[in-house]
Amino acid sequence: MRRFLWPTIVLVLVIAYPLLFTTPFQQRLGALILLYAIIASAWNIVGGYAGQVSVGHVVFFGCGAYAAMGAYAHFALSPLVGIPAGIVVSVLIAAVVGVPTLRLSGHYFSMATIAVSELVRLIVTNVDYLGAAVGLSGPTVPRNVFDMSFTSALPYYYLFLATLLITLGITWWMTSSRMGFYLRAIRDSERAARSLGAPASRIKLYAFMLSAGLTSVGGSLYAMMFGFIDPESGLGILISVKMLIMAALGGAGLLFGPLIGAAILVPLEEISNNLLGGKGAGLTFVVYGAIIVLLARFQPGGILTLLNRLWARRRTSRSSVTAEGASHAP
Amino acid sequence: MNFSRVAGLLCAASLAAVLAGPVYAQSKVVKIGAVFPLSGNAASAGIHAKAAIETAMDIINNAHPELGNFPLAKDAGLSGLGGAKVDVVFADNQGSPATGQNQALRLITEEKVVALTGAYQSGITLTASAIAEKYGIPFVNGESVAANLTERGFKWFFRTTPIASDFAKLYHDFLKDMKAAGAKTDSVAIIHENTEYGTSVASVIAAAFKEQGQPIALDIAYSANTTDVQSQVLQLKEKKPDVVIMVSYASDAILFAKTMKALDYKPPMIIADDSGFSDPSFIKAVGKISQGVFNRSSWSLGAPGSVTYIINELYKKKSGDDMDDTAARQMQAFFVLVDAINRAGSTEPAKIQAALKATDLKADQLMIGYKGVKFDAKGQNTLASGVVIQLQDGEHYVAVWPKANAAAAPVIPYKGW
Numbered sequence: 001m002r003r004f005l006w007p008t009i010v011l012v013l014v015i016a017y018p019l020l021f022t023t024p025f026q027q028r029l030g031a032l033i034l035l036y037a038i039i040a041s042a043w044n045i046v047g048g049y050a051g052q053v054s055v056g057h058v059v060f061f062g063c064g065a066y067a068a069m070g071a072y073a074h075f076a077l078s079p080l081v082g083i084p085a086g087i088v089v090s091v092l093i094a095a096v097v098g099v100p101t102l103r104l105s106g107h108y109f110s111m112a113t114i115a116v117s118e119l120v121r122l123i124v125t126n127v128d129y130l131g132a133a134v135g136l137s138g139p140t141v142p143r144n145v146f147d148m149s150f151t152s153a154l155p156y157y158y159l160f161l162a163t164l165l166i167t168l169g170i171t172w173w174m175t176s177s178r179m180g181f182y183l184r185a186i187r188d189s190e191r192a193a194r195s196l197g198a199p200a201s202r203i204k205l206y207a208f209m210l211s212a213g214l215t216s217v218g219g220s221l222y223a224m225m226f227g228f229i230d231p232e233s234g235l236g237i238l239i240s241v242k243m244l245i246m247a248a249l250g251g252a253g254l255l256f257g258p259l260i261g262a263a264i265l266v267p268l269e270e271i272s273n274n275l276l277g278g279k280g281a282g283l284t285f286v287v288y289g290a291i292i293v294l295l296a297r298f299q300p301g302g303i304l305t306l307l308n309r310l311w312a313r314r315r316t317s318r319s320s321v322t323a324e325g326a327s328h329a330p
Numbered sequence: 331m332n333f334s335r336v337a338g339l340l341c342a343a344s345l346a347a348v349l350a351g352p353v354y355a356q357s358k359v360v361k362i363g364a365v366f367p368l369s370g371n372a373a374s375a376g377i378h379a380k381a382a383i384e385t386a387m388d389i390i391n392n393a394h395p396e397l398g399n400f401p402l403a404k405d406a407g408l409s410g411l412g413g414a415k416v417d418v419v420f421a422d423n424q425g426s427p428a429t430g431q432n433q434a435l436r437l438i439t440e441e442k443v444v445a446l447t448g449a450y451q452s453g454i455t456l457t458a459s460a461i462a463e464k465y466g467i468p469f470v471n472g473e474s475v476a477a478n479l480t481e482r483g484f485k486w487f488f489r490t491t492p493i494a495s496d497f498a499k500l501y502h503d504f505l506k507d508m509k510a511a512g513a514k515t516d517s518v519a520i521i522h523e524n525t526e527y528g529t530s531v532a533s534v535i536a537a538a539f540k541e542q543g544q545p546i547a548l549d550i551a552y553s554a555n556t557t558d559v560q561s562q563v564l565q566l567k568e569k570k571p572d573v574v575i576m577v578s579y580a581s582d583a584i585l586f587a588k589t590m591k592a593l594d595y596k597p598p599m600i601i602a603d604d605s606g607f608s609d610p611s612f613i614k615a616v617g618k619i620s621q622g623v624f625n626r627s628s629w630s631l632g633a634p635g636s637v638t639y640i641i642n643e644l645y646k647k648k649s650g651d652d653m654d655d656t657a658a659r660q661m662q663a664f665f666v667l668v669d670a671i672n673r674a675g676s677t678e679p680a681k682i683q684a685a686l687k688a689t690d691l692k693a694d695q696l697m698i699g700y701k702g703v704k705f706d707a708k709g710q711n712t713l714a715s716g717v718v719i720q721l722q723d724g725e726h727y728v729a730v731w732p733k734a735n736a737a738a739a740p741v742i743p744y745k746g747w
Contacts, residue, residue, distance in 0.1 A: 025435060025436045028432065028435060132529055133524060133529045133530070134452075134476065134529065135526070137482075141463070226427060226428050227457060228427050228453060230526065232425075233428060270432060273421075273433070277369070277421055277422030277424070278420035278421050279368075285369060
């Protein structure tokens, strides 16, 4: 049972976080970390485990966000109704886009996904039904609790936490199933995996669709919290890049990598903006960028890889180790 | 035991633990929050807004007898609050609606500001004011023109600027007058960029002209920050409209001016919709080849020694540029907010809100060319207005219409270069 001791303690701490840090900004920061952890974890399925670096994931994020706001703006329904709609549309788009683009390897796949996301952004900018360039807004003065428009960040925090747990649960289930082994084989060498009979195209497509659906949920949650979506904030390439950076920083292809990445980058971005943003020299991004460069230079495998290595070293030096899988790393 | 799991969650918890605690407001200082794009692609506008508000703070906090009866200028500090000083906490919205809302929340809950102003881009004003509404903190906006901002049933949102429908009326009335004076104004073309600003303003102008029985003859949209506008200019050249209304940001406006010269195309009349054509960089780069372009503005420099002239001098010291229309509208909104706080004699949000609702400033109490400031039930200033200005010498805009505010007579046709 020791195996579950630490995770349980940590889970309790995460659940207790908003009760320990009670100012609205701290609670919101916690919620934002969880939100970015959700979308970075969703990206991780295809970007980390399958090794297909998508830079167009914002399309799915946008689907979820637009579905949630559209449900309210066009049908006066709760934005929650948009979640399943967003998932369906995202998975369909992933299937249509994935079949041709997943055949491309390496950088070409990344480029194709960028092209798709920019295309979608330009199309949406000109579609009046989706608010065109002006965007769609959600309920600010909520009619009832289902409008998901709260003053406190607490309800968002626990909603995001539940979603994150589900996302991580699905990821864990996937990695420990046959599909996870296929994915790791494909990532290490697609040609070798194929020659051994792994259905590479099909597995990659499944991973892409699963990742798309989960990203869409993240997009819906984002829109509910901020109550507004426009082409720049819902389909801008920056969000794709953020997902990628957070997963890579924490450790792409590791279950908790994206969460660690989000837990470092989101506070870094918010706090550096709080301290430096008002000075008006764009210092925030200089600091933010410098830290990313340093990490990329000295720890390209991600923070979690570093931690795992340190932990492994400590255990060997103690020489009282019982054999156990150190991590989910291949 | 699985260490990666532990490390992941511990990291989340410990990083959050290093957050700074709340900062408490001091009693002698009235803290106001300002959210502007201080980085990102609208940074230039944000930095000019910051300079405008810092200039306003200087006027309010220090004695400026040279400004005569201009509200809040004569004494140091706020007379209604025992000479309290105003302190503005600036925050960067980074051009993102999410960041804008996060920063508004921080200013309200951590910095304990009593009111907010900002946030330039309409989408960010929308999300930032939504959080102010939830917390019951007054939000005074001086520059965002999207119509829906005042259609949300908010009780804490106030907007001083004229909006697209006001400009549309201004342009229509101006053209009617020009027609009476002998100019040909029958076919009107609109050329606009395709982001939120361009599409919303163009659609409102088109609707207003249609309502007046003069539908727009040609409506051309182009991608913002484009590198080539030849096809758009050639389209105009072929259709030969009498009037071209242009809705563009600065870099596109400069490109259009250069392309028109390269293709030797001069429409009989150009009306520019503020923003890009008011930007100091536009006048520096292509003012000399855009002589005679009409524009709208609520700001005018005034004669040496006038209140606006002195304010511009103060502003110039901070920013290095002459005051432009956008910065002036932001500054005016800030003055309206501080005036309300002063009249409320309190920093209690509800009292400031009541004072804002009771605002009734006359034209001579403003540093901008509105007919006054008085809010309707939705929080929109009903007396907001503007004048038509013209870049007659290629260096300075002068007010040309309506006649009562004009410093010179309008010159047609468009001269160009």
